[in-house]
Amino acid sequence: MAIEPEIIGYLAAFCTTISFLPQAYLTLKTRDTESLSLGMYSIFTVGVLLWLLYGLFIADKAIIFSNAITFILSVTILAFKIHHTLTRAQ
Numbered sequence: 001m002a003i004e005p006e007i008i009g010y011l012a013a014f015c016t017t018i019s020f021l022p023q024a025y026l027t028l029k030t031r032d033t034e035s036l037s038l039g040m041y042s043i044f045t046v047g048v049l050l051w052l053l054y055g056l057f058i059a060d061k062a063i064i065f066s067n068a069i070t071f072i073l074s075v076t077i078l079a080f081k082i083h084h085t086l087t088r089a090q
Contacts, residue, residue, distance in 0.1 A: 006062065013066030024073040033081040041081055045074045 027033060048071045055063030 009060070009062035013062045017066045017069050020070055020073050024077055027077045027080055031080065031084075033077070033084045036077070036081050038078075038081050038085055041074065041078045045071065045078050048074055 027036070048067050051063060052067035052071055055061075055067055
């Protein structure tokens with residue numbers, strides 16, 4: 001029995017997206033972003049956005065779905081990080 005490549009794509013998308021949920025949940029719950037790297041989250045969020053655009057260009061549902069969810073989560077965390085960085089600087 002052969003495994004369809006699309007199934008592998010959906011499983012990979014599920015794993016990478018679900019792995020991001022604990023960090024997003026913890027950040028939203030505690031509002032603590034002190035230990036998060038602004039540079040890392042900035043680059044990560046841009047990377048996820050680029051993957052989302054790539055998925056849209058090639059019309060790959062697994063890439064689109066997983067990166068849309070991950071982008072929403074990462075941009076939320078990034079927004080908290082930027083907000084806390086700016087308010088700490090004042």
